[in-house]
Amino acid sequence: MNENDVMMLKTPFHSRVEAACEINLWGNWMGYTTPDAYFDVELEYFAVRSTTGVFDLSPMNKYRISGPDAAHFLDRMMTRNMHKLAIDRVAYVVWCNDAGQLMDDGTVFRLAENEYRLCSYAKANDWLYWCSLGFDVTITDETAEVAALAVQGPTSCSTLTAMGLEGLEELKPFDIRNYRFDGEILSVSRTGFTGDLGYELWITPSKAEDLWDRLFEAGKQFLIKPFGSHALDIARIETGFVQAGVDFVMAQDLIRPGRSRSPLEMGLGWLVDFEKTHFNGRRALLKERETGSRYRFVILDVDGNKPADHSFILKGDKQVGNVTSAAWCPTAKSNVAFAQIEMPYGEFGEELTAEIYYERELHWTRVLAPCRVLDGPVFNPGRRRQTPAVAF
Amino acid sequence: MTNYDVIIVGGGHNGLICANFLAKTGKSVLVLEAREAPGGCAATNEIHPGFNVSACAQWLDLLNPSLIQELKLEKYGLQFAAKNLKTIGLNSDGNHVFLSHDSVDGKNISDEDKTSYIDFKVKMLKYAKLLKKVFESRAPKLVEHNWTDRITLAKLALGMKFLGKEDMNDLMRLILINIYDVMEESFENQNLKALISFDGVMGGYMGPRSPNTVFNFLYKLVGETYGYYGSSQIKGGMGALGESLAAAAKDAGVEIRLGDRVARINKTGSRVSGVTLDDGEVIYSAIIVSNADPFSTFNNLLGLRNIEAGMARRVTQIRRKSGTAKLHLALDTAPNFLGLDSEQMGQRLVIAPDMNYIERAFNSVKYGEYSPTPAIDISVSSLNDETLAPSGKHVLSAIVQYAPYEPDGGWDVHRDIFAKNSIDLIEQYAPGIKDSILSHQLLTPKDLESIYGMTGGQWHHVEMTLDQVLMMRPFPGASQYGVDVDGLYLCGAGTHPGGGLMGLAGKNAATEIIKRGSEA
Numbered sequence: 001m002n003e004n005d006v007m008m009l010k011t012p013f014h015s016r017v018e019a020a021c022e023i024n025l026w027g028n029w030m031g032y033t034t035p036d037a038y039f040d041v042e043l044e045y046f047a048v049r050s051t052t053g054v055f056d057l058s059p060m061n062k063y064r065i066s067g068p069d070a071a072h073f074l075d076r077m078m079t080r081n082m083h084k085l086a087i088d089r090v091a092y093v094v095w096c097n098d099a100g101q102l103m104d105d106g107t108v109f110r111l112a113e114n115e116y117r118l119c120s121y122a123k124a125n126d127w128l129y130w131c132s133l134g135f136d137v138t139i140t141d142e143t144a145e146v147a148a149l150a151v152q153g154p155t156s157c158s159t160l161t162a163m164g165l166e167g168l169e170e171l172k173p174f175d176i177r178n179y180r181f182d183g184e185i186l187s188v189s190r191t192g193f194t195g196d197l198g199y200e201l202w203i204t205p206s207k208a209e210d211l212w213d214r215l216f217e218a219g220k221q222f223l224i225k226p227f228g229s230h231a232l233d234i235a236r237i238e239t240g241f242v243q244a245g246v247d248f249v250m251a252q253d254l255i256r257p258g259r260s261r262s263p264l265e266m267g268l269g270w271l272v273d274f275e276k277t278h279f280n281g282r283r284a285l286l287k288e289r290e291t292g293s294r295y296r297f298v299i300l301d302v303d304g305n306k307p308a309d310h311s312f313i314l315k316g317d318k319q320v321g322n323v324t325s326a327a328w329c330p331t332a333k334s335n336v337a338f339a340q341i342e343m344p345y346g347e348f349g350e351e352l353t354a355e356i357y358y359e360r361e362l363h364w365t366r367v368l369a370p371c372r373v374l375d376g377p378v379f380n381p382g383r384r385r386q387t388p389a390v391a392f
Numbered sequence: 393m394t395n396y397d398v399i400i401v402g403g404g405h406n407g408l409i410c411a412n413f414l415a416k417t418g419k420s421v422l423v424l425e426a427r428e429a430p431g432g433c434a435a436t437n438e439i440h441p442g443f444n445v446s447a448c449a450q451w452l453d454l455l456n457p458s459l460i461q462e463l464k465l466e467k468y469g470l471q472f473a474a475k476n477l478k479t480i481g482l483n484s485d486g487n488h489v490f491l492s493h494d495s496v497d498g499k500n501i502s503d504e505d506k507t508s509y510i511d512f513k514v515k516m517l518k519y520a521k522l523l524k525k526v527f528e529s530r531a532p533k534l535v536e537h538n539w540t541d542r543i544t545l546a547k548l549a550l551g552m553k554f555l556g557k558e559d560m561n562d563l564m565r566l567i568l569i570n571i572y573d574v575m576e577e578s579f580e581n582q583n584l585k586a587l588i589s590f591d592g593v594m595g596g597y598m599g600p601r602s603p604n605t606v607f608n609f610l611y612k613l614v615g616e617t618y619g620y621y622g623s624s625q626i627k628g629g630m631g632a633l634g635e636s637l638a639a640a641a642k643d644a645g646v647e648i649r650l651g652d653r654v655a656r657i658n659k660t661g662s663r664v665s666g667v668t669l670d671d672g673e674v675i676y677s678a679i680i681v682s683n684a685d686p687f688s689t690f691n692n693l694l695g696l697r698n699i700e701a702g703m704a705r706r707v708t709q710i711r712r713k714s715g716t717a718k719l720h721l722a723l724d725t726a727p728n729f730l731g732l733d734s735e736q737m738g739q740r741l742v743i744a745p746d747m748n749y750i751e752r753a754f755n756s757v758k759y760g761e762y763s764p765t766p767a768i769d770i771s772v773s774s775l776n777d778e779t780l781a782p783s784g785k786h787v788l789s790a791i792v793q794y795a796p797y798e799p800d801g802g803w804d805v806h807r808d809i810f811a812k813n814s815i816d817l818i819e820q821y822a823p824g825i826k827d828s829i830l831s832h833q834l835l836t837p838k839d840l841e842s843i844y845g846m847t848g849g850q851w852h853h854v855e856m857t858l859d860q861v862l863m864m865r866p867f868p869g870a871s872q873y874g875v876d877v878d879g880l881y882l883c884g885a886g887t888h889p890g891g892g893l894m895g896l897a898g899k900n901a902a903t904e905i906i907k908r909g910s911e912a
């Protein structure tokens with residue numbers, strides 16, 4: 001979240017969100033007033049993991065990309081092969097500047113033959129414009145024209161089916177299906193940022209409040225609850241999702257050279273398709289692949305239960321990295337930290353030490369907590385992928 | 393499948409110079425030139441049967457002399473028709489100003505101005521010498537850990553130190569103000585001020601009060617540090633320079649194909665692989681050097697979608713406006729400029745009575761119009777070179793400022809009026825010239841673009857402004873002839889040091905490619 005934005009905007013769900021936000025804990029997301037928490041971070045988190053949690057993601061930047069060159073345009077901008085993206089499918093993507101440094105991550109929805117939607121964490125208007133030079137595409141910022149909810153958790157499919165979305169269980173991860181809702185299109189994708197079974201709903205803002213009401217009505221029996229950004233943060237750390245602006249500095253915001261990261265350094269090499277002959281940053285990334293990366297992204301399992309926020313990571317006495325995100329993850333019952341480790345440290349299984357500082361009643365304590373490099377996220381349930389979705 | 397070590401797109405003087413140096417190291421080099429003649433803007437054209445002019449550039453006063461020697465251009469036919477020409481500032485009352493490299497004369501020139509001129513030149517030459525050094529090698533990078541570049545930077549820094557504190561402070565001050573103010577603080581005579589300031593605006597999209605005019609002036613003055621004590625004229629017109637470079641190149645083993653326009657530069661992965669010609673022929677090479685201007689190289693030949701997006705952005709932001717047109721006259725009789733004898737008429741004649749006159753002329757082009765009374769730089773070249781026109785007849789070639797790329801309504805509507813205005817103006821200084829005109833030719837910036845290929849008709853391909861020179865020419869990240877496309881190099885006026893018939897861009901590019909060796 002960008003502190004420079006002023007919280008002037010309200011999402012199309014605001015009347016409902018405001019009513020539900022019992023503890024009045026508001027945060028700023030791209031200028032929108034959004035709840036950090038509604039009633040209790042941990043209970044909200046548990047709604048996501050045990051029943052259904054609902055998150056208002058309307059402030060997410062959304063761009064409509066259309067025109068004969070739309071696929072070519074996206075394929076040049078993104079590190080993944082966008083020609084492989086079928087209609088009614090979604091892809092998780094990252095994109096780089098010329099130097100192969102991460103600018104942002106997001107999702108691309110292929111809505112029709114030459115119609116795509118890009119959801120990005122940061123505003124990307126100018127970069128999209130520069131990327132469009134030489135392409136026959138039209139790019140429209142439709143952030144305010146599309147209201148969106150994430151409906152996540154084991155009972156999410158049951159909830160939505162109860163709301164009337166028939167056949168939803170057939171949706172595979174990253175599929176899109178359109179439904180009718182009061183004469184408008186309700187678009188549903190099996191996507192999310194929680195690592196659980198879950199869906200995202202996309203609708204015109206005039207229908208937002210109705211959608212919220214019908215959803216909560218249908219979800220009552222499945223213990224539906226709204227959740228805020230703090231609970232989301234725990235869920236995404238537990239499931240290993242990095243966040244732009246938190247786990248890496250977006251290259252376009254960089255002031256000090258060397259502080260940005262490449263996708264290879266962020267453990268996102270699987271998103272980089274070197275088979276493609278051209279995409280932005282390819283030349284630099286090829287070079288990095290040859291000469292080696294500077295950093296390695298790791299997920300650490302830290303002993304104890306003190307979250308290793310902002311900790312230094314040591315190898316013996318030597319500082320070899322630092323933590324970008326950390327949380328005690330209740331379901332996996334582990335103390336997880338994301339860290340940037342200098343090469344060649346940080347291989348799977350390596351034992352390191354987290355230098356954690358924490359405060360109790362104005363008293364600061366330092367602990368040296370042993371930790372080890374994991375080979376993946378601590379939470380990755382089968383129901384996340386299973387199709388048809390399992391009813392809970 | 394034909395395959396070359398290097399393909400050079402464009403046979404302008406820089407492309408040919410680059411080809412010469414590369415071929416000398418044993419590389420197989422192919423030059424592909426769209427026009428039917430080599431030399432690019434160094435061109436001679438027949439404007440009327442038997443009447444030839446330097447069809448674009450008319451004065452040679454920057455060509456690095458080491459090139460003439462190293463490439464033995466005289467052996468290949470390069471001859472000077474006139475050297476060290478004076479610049480004469482025309483005045484309608486016949487009291488002209490006569491400017492040579494070390495003195496100024498004229499009825500209305502005061503003794504103070506005469507002395508000031510000498511002082512002014514001594515000081516400015518010190519600065520020009522500094523540039524001279526920096527121009528001889530590639531520009532340093534903006535952020536650089538490389539020794540060669542450090543040395544270039546150090547040379548600049550050291551050079552500036554040797555200037556002494558006072559001169560250095562003055563340089564820093566002058567380079568940021570404009571030639572108008574510098575003239576105001578240096579001289580009294582309006583005509584003299586205009587004459588000097590004109591060298592600061594020639595070829596630029598700028599008037600005397602514009603920023604960057606002092607730099608432009610110094611750039612042109614570098615020629616004097618090479619030993620050009622005034623403008624010179626090439627025998628047979630400027631095309632002869634192109635011919636001699638082409639002849640030298642052929643002897644060095646370069647293959648030159650004229651009339652072959654490159655439609656596309658091809659790329660495989662991050663590396664260039666060759667070119668496709670207008671007629672579809674594909675020629676392969678792992679190194680492509682472009683003499684075309686940077687904008688058309690990236691925008692037209694590579695395509696913005698095929699390069700990095702950040703670079704595409706920089707390409708579109710290259711400032712590349714022009715305000716310069718060319719006027720050519722075929723004359724039945726010798727012109728008669730008031731107050732000048734025939735030897736004087738063969739010098740460089742400039743119509744720019746005072747600085748406000750030039751500034752007003754520039755005002756028009758700012759608003760997309762042509763100057764009703766332009767500033768004009770005239771060469772009656774046949775007076776120095778009989779080969780250009782039939783005996784007793786003459787040609788006049790003139791650089792006319794300012795004309796927009798295209799005025800409202802298009803040039804078809806305005807061409808004749810602009811030409812007539814300019815001719816009427818010359819008539820005021822050379823009565824009777826109108827009646828002796830057999831034919832005339834006006835080349836607007838748009839015409840120049842379509843004939844010679846440089847975007848916007850820009851004299852320097854990329855405007856010469858402080859934000860687009862040295863390590864920022866043509867844009868950061870492409871400042872050392874190589875760019876973020878493997879195997880692609882630039883060698884034209886749009887690269888360091890810049891435009892005009894200097895030849896160093898071509899030579900420095902070759903040096904860079906040779907230095908990179910197998911990494912090129």
Ligand SMILES: Cc1cc2nc3c(=O)[nH]c(=O)nc-3n(C[C@H](O)[C@H](O)[C@H](O)COP(=O)(O)OP(=O)(O)OC[C@H]3O[C@@H](n4cnc5c(N)ncnc54)[C@H](O)[C@@H]3O)c2cc1C
Pocket residue numbers: 401402403404405406407424425426427431432433434448449450451452453454595652653654655683684685693716717718791840843844845846849850851852853883884885886891892893894897
């Ligand atoms: C009106 C005018 C007057 C000038 N007067 C003077 C003067 O008096 N003195 C002076 O020193 N300078 C003068 N200049 C500036 C000078 O002419 C140029 O800066 C200089 O000639 C540039 O040289 P170059 O070799 O870099 O490029 P160019 O001379 O522009 O050559 C580029 C060549 O590339 C070719 N080309 C481009 N695209 C393609 C393609 N796709 N395929 C194949 N070939 C291609 C072009 O046909 C051209 O031959 C003048 C410029 C103008 C416009």
